[in-house]
Amino acid sequence: MSADVDDRPVADPSSPDPMPDNSLGGIVRAYLAKLKGGEVGSLPAVLGLVALVVVFSALRPEQFTNSFNFANLIGQSAGVTVLAMGLVFVLLLGEIDLSAGFAGGTCAGVLGVFLTRQEWPLLPALLAALISGAVIGLLIGLLVARLGIPSFVVTLAAFLGLQGVLLSMIGEGGTIPYRNDFINGLNNSNLPVWLGWALAVVCIVGYAATTYVADARRRAKNLTVQPVLLWALKAGLLTVVVLAVVGYLSVERSRNPALTSLKGVPVSLLVIVGLLIVLTFMLTRTAWGRHVYAVGGNAEAARRAGINVFRVRLSCFVLCSTMAAVAGIMIASRTNSVNPNTGGETTLLYAVGAAVIGGTSLFGGKGRVIDAVIGGTVVAVIDNGMGLLDQPQGTVWMVTGLVLLVAASVDALSRRRASATGHV
Amino acid sequence: MSPLLELRGVEKSFGAVQVLRGVDLSVRAGRVTALVGDNGAGKSTLVKGMAGIHLFDSGDYLFEGEPVKVTNPKDAAALGIEVVYQDLALCDNLDVVHNMFLGREMKRLRLVDEDTMEQRARETLDGLSVRTLKSVRTPVASLSGGQRQTVAIARAVLWNSKLVVLDEPTAALGVAQTEQVLRLVRRLADNGLGVLLISHNLNDVFEVADDIAVLYLGRMVGQIDAASTTRGRVVEAITTGVVPEGGAA
Numbered sequence: 001m002s003a004d005v006d007d008r009p010v011a012d013p014s015s016p017d018p019m020p021d022n023s024l025g026g027i028v029r030a031y032l033a034k035l036k037g038g039e040v041g042s043l044p045a046v047l048g049l050v051a052l053v054v055v056f057s058a059l060r061p062e063q064f065t066n067s068f069n070f071a072n073l074i075g076q077s078a079g080v081t082v083l084a085m086g087l088v089f090v091l092l093l094g095e096i097d098l099s100a101g102f103a104g105g106t107c108a109g110v111l112g113v114f115l116t117r118q119e120w121p122l123l124p125a126l127l128a129a130l131i132s133g134a135v136i137g138l139l140i141g142l143l144v145a146r147l148g149i150p151s152f153v154v155t156l157a158a159f160l161g162l163q164g165v166l167l168s169m170i171g172e173g174g175t176i177p178y179r180n181d182f183i184n185g186l187n188n189s190n191l192p193v194w195l196g197w198a199l200a201v202v203c204i205v206g207y208a209a210t211t212y213v214a215d216a217r218r219r220a221k222n223l224t225v226q227p228v229l230l231w232a233l234k235a236g237l238l239t240v241v242v243l244a245v246v247g248y249l250s251v252e253r254s255r256n257p258a259l260t261s262l263k264g265v266p267v268s269l270l271v272i273v274g275l276l277i278v279l280t281f282m283l284t285r286t287a288w289g290r291h292v293y294a295v296g297g298n299a300e301a302a303r304r305a306g307i308n309v310f311r312v313r314l315s316c317f318v319l320c321s322t323m324a325a326v327a328g329i330m331i332a333s334r335t336n337s338v339n340p341n342t343g344g345e346t347t348l349l350y351a352v353g354a355a356v357i358g359g360t361s362l363f364g365g366k367g368r369v370i371d372a373v374i375g376g377t378v379v380a381v382i383d384n385g386m387g388l389l390d391q392p393q394g395t396v397w398m399v400t401g402l403v404l405l406v407a408a409s410v411d412a413l414s415r416r417r418a419s420a421t422g423h424v
Numbered sequence: 425m426s427p428l429l430e431l432r433g434v435e436k437s438f439g440a441v442q443v444l445r446g447v448d449l450s451v452r453a454g455r456v457t458a459l460v461g462d463n464g465a466g467k468s469t470l471v472k473g474m475a476g477i478h479l480f481d482s483g484d485y486l487f488e489g490e491p492v493k494v495t496n497p498k499d500a501a502a503l504g505i506e507v508v509y510q511d512l513a514l515c516d517n518l519d520v521v522h523n524m525f526l527g528r529e530m531k532r533l534r535l536v537d538e539d540t541m542e543q544r545a546r547e548t549l550d551g552l553s554v555r556t557l558k559s560v561r562t563p564v565a566s567l568s569g570g571q572r573q574t575v576a577i578a579r580a581v582l583w584n585s586k587l588v589v590l591d592e593p594t595a596a597l598g599v600a601q602t603e604q605v606l607r608l609v610r611r612l613a614d615n616g617l618g619v620l621l622i623s624h625n626l627n628d629v630f631e632v633a634d635d636i637a638v639l640y641l642g643r644m645v646g647q648i649d650a651a652s653t654t655r656g657r658v659v660e661a662i663t664t665g666v667v668p669e670g671g672a673a
Contacts, residue, residue, distance in 0.1 A: 037566070223542050224561045287529040287536055290518070294526055297515035304513045305527030306498070365517035418565070 022227035038418030042359040044410045045374045048403065049381060056385035063388045068253040071266050073384045075187050078268035079104070079331035079343075081376030083351035084358070085275055086323025088372050089283075089316040091355055092296045094364025095144065095151040098348060099136070099158030103321045104328025105343025106162045107133045109169045111329055112176030112338040115183070122180055126329075133325025134318050136162070141317030145310045151317075159348070167340040175339040178332065186271060187333035190264035193250045199270070200246040208235040245269075268330060272373060275326070279369040292316060296365035327351075346397070353400065354379045357407035363415065378403065426489035428453045428618040429474070429505070429587055434483030436469055443469045445642045446483070451587060456609060456619045458629040458650070461639030462662055467622050470639070471589055474620075475507045476500040488586075504586035510595060512576040516565035520557060521545045523564050524579040548582050549574075552611055556604065570601025577608055587618040594628050606632050626655055640665030 035043065056064040063069060083100055090097045097103075107129045114125035140158055144151045170176055178184050191199070211231060218225040246265055254262035283289035294302040295312045303309045324343075331347065332338045351372075358375030360367030382403060386396040427450035436444040443466045451457045461467050472478045474485075476494040485492055487503050494500050500507070514523050521538070522529075524545045530537045545560050554574055557567075564572060573593050580588045590609065594602040610632050613619045623629050629636060630650060638645040638661040646667045648658065657668045 218539060221539055221543060223539060223546075224559055285535045287531060290522055290529055290536060291527075293518060294515045294522075297517035298513070301513035301515050302527065304497075304509070306501075307527045365515070 022229060024229060027227060027230050027233070036417075038414040038416070040359070040410065040414045042368075042371055042374050044407065045358050045371070045378055048357070048406075049374065049378050052378065052381045052385060056381070056388065060385070060388045064385055066253070067248050067251045068255070068262070069384065069388070071190075071249055071253060071262075073380050074266050074269050074272075075334060076384060077376050077380030078187055078272060079327045079334070080347060080350045080354055080379060081272055081373055082275060082330055083324055083327035083347065084354040084372035084376050085279055085369050086320040086327070087351055087355050088279075088360050088367050088369055089292060090151070090320045091352075091360050091362060092292050092364060092367050093313060093316055094296055094362075095313075095316075096155060096352070096362075097140065097151065097317065097320050097324075098155040099140065099162055100155075100320060100324040100327075100351065101343040101348030102159055102162035102166060103133060103136045103343070104324040104326075104331065104347070105338070105341075106136070106166045106169070106328070107325035108328035108332035108338045108342050109166050109176065111183070112178060112332070113169060115180055116176050116178065122182055126183075129329060130322055130325050133322040133328075136324075137318035137321025138314070140321065141314035144317065145313035163340075163344065166338075166342070170338060170340050172340070175337045177337045183329065183333055184336045185267055185333075187266075187268045187330050188336075190249075190262065190266050191270060193264045196246050196250055196265035199265070200242045203273070204235070204239050204242055207238055211235070271326075271330065275323070276369055276373055283369060288312070288315070293365060298365075346400075350379050350383075350400070351376075353404040353407070356411065357404060359411075361411055361415070362408070363411075375407075427451060427486075428488060429620075430484075430486040430489075431470075431474070431480075432484040432486070434470070434473065434485070435481045436466075436473060436478060437481060443642050444473070444480070447639070447642070447644045448647075449637055449644060450647065451618045451620050453586065453618045454613055454616050455634040456613045456621055456632050457647075458633035458636045459620055459622045459639065460624070460626070460629060460636060460658065460662055464641070465639040465662075466642045467639055468591075471507065471591060471620075471622060474500065474505065474589065501583070501585075504584065505589065506580035506583070506585040506587070507589040508573075508576045508580050508591060508593065510591045510593075512572055514564045514572060514576060517563060519563050520560040520567075520575050523575055524548070524582055526579070528583070544582070545578070548578050551615070552578060552581065552608055554578065554608070568601060569597045570604045573597065573601075573605045574608060577605075577612070581612060581615075581617065585617065587620065588612055589620045589622070591622045592624065593621070594623065594625060602628065626658060629658075630655065638662055638667070 083104060087097060087100055110132045111125055111129035114120040114128050115122065136158065140151070140154055143149050143154045215225050215228070215231055249265045250263055252261060252263045254260055283292065291302065291307045291312045294305070294307060295309050299309055328343045332342050354375035355367065355372050356362060356375065357378050358371030358373070360371045379400065382400050383396060386399060429451045431447060431449045434444055434447045435442070447466070447470060449470070459467055459470070469478060473480045474494070476496045476499050479495060485494060492503060494503070515526065518526070521542050525541050530541050530544070532540070542560060549557060549560070556571055556574065564575060567575065577588070577590070577593070593605050593609065597605060606628055609619060609621060613634070621629070621633060633650045635647055635649050636653070636658055637647040638658065640662065643665065645661045645665055648661070648667065661667050
């Protein structure tokens, strides 16, 4: 049989996947080719983050870079980041959830009502809050996926409605304090220094070992696999970042160490990393996760392939609102109380912005959970850094808006570039 | 040997419009049967009925000589009938392996078994002598039209299917890629599968088909042996609904 005709050079038939160039140069070239093809991923966000950190460090070397502010920044960003992680699932479908912020506030309010007013034990109160989130997501998901109402409208209505629910639950001008150490510790306390280091080692070794074993198995089966050098680079980068972060957070950062000692990895960072690992696992290793991408990429194709599109849509909305409940609790934990504005104001907008800045596409089908973490950090750095520059809130919002606009433009441009070169 | 698939006297109406009037069709294993006909002749309705998307109003549906009931696409898939629609129904954002296993992911310990899926995808493509896909891990968006068609066809044969129905597989392709897809169609039949090829393009039909079934306004004009007929006769059958002398099989 003659060789097949095609518009591109055909690789040696005996090895269908051409031997990848495993040298450093090859890896760099492959990555550059990906970028040129429009697959920029989180690179713009990471570069932006580096630029912002450099600028703020230069302008406010004392205040911005000290480890107290660094830990503070993590606590400030935790709520928005967790919210953004949930939003990624809805955005992957090409949908939006405008109500997630107040869904979080409402669930935090539910927690406050049961925990403080009704004096329930922690676990049932916490469960009630999380279930409230799931029910909100279920209702939104049913309206969107079953009745076909655009998610923009449904969640806009839910945004207004939940704002009302939260207000009437708490009362005008009121607050519900949290008096539970566990809940207040979520976004205020720190892990013991040794535990931080132990978890860091577990993270690094766990990542390096599992990916190495998986790669080795694939190599033995002659499947496509990343070069060992690339694995080493990734594992090395992770090691440097994790050790640097944990090291910096393990420094004494209290202004008056004799009075109270402040050191160790914030619990909020543990929550973020834990959720990041679990959600990423769900999205990349389960059939459900593949189906989320499929529905976001081509819902009709997914339907014809026998995927229950309705159920996938519904589950994403439920997950998003449940994550919103966690986010709401994180936000309320920061101030040890819930008020009618918890999860309101810019929370939701920052969270959507964080997911998009991190590289999740608003057009659906493209995005990762880690995008939310990277984007959430960018948003938090802007907010925090501008505050230290004594800029009025007006300027902070204008700059954040500008950054979001740049991120959305990068998304749109990279898509154009991608469709021109035939990438996603 | 009985045909792989046989339809006898199939009828289908949508309200007052009768789309299929007593259509007979047989598809044999190892042969490419082309289904031709002008727009509105009922080709799509016939295929959708076979695939279980529509129900035939009356008539017999036999598969491997046995009467069967196909009431939804799952029944058709269970029999081993796979349809590759014209729009291919691929997810651009997923790679070749994930598209081939879309909705039917292989699992190990309840998790997606990427290794086995990739191996099987590779084996299936090799079995079809597909050499045009550089990596099965490229996203489908970056493939050419012919490569995408190849992926869609490979997906159809992945599940030990017996009959593959191809709806206009070359409609959007250039010359070289049409050639590549037609060779693949031929290979399917050579591998022992029954192939039903729906096409407007008589060049394609005469290049790969073993027999040609002509539909005209919902009637089956006849199923003609491709080797014993000519283009002119087929065109006449498509446009007039009558098989010229000496063309019937």
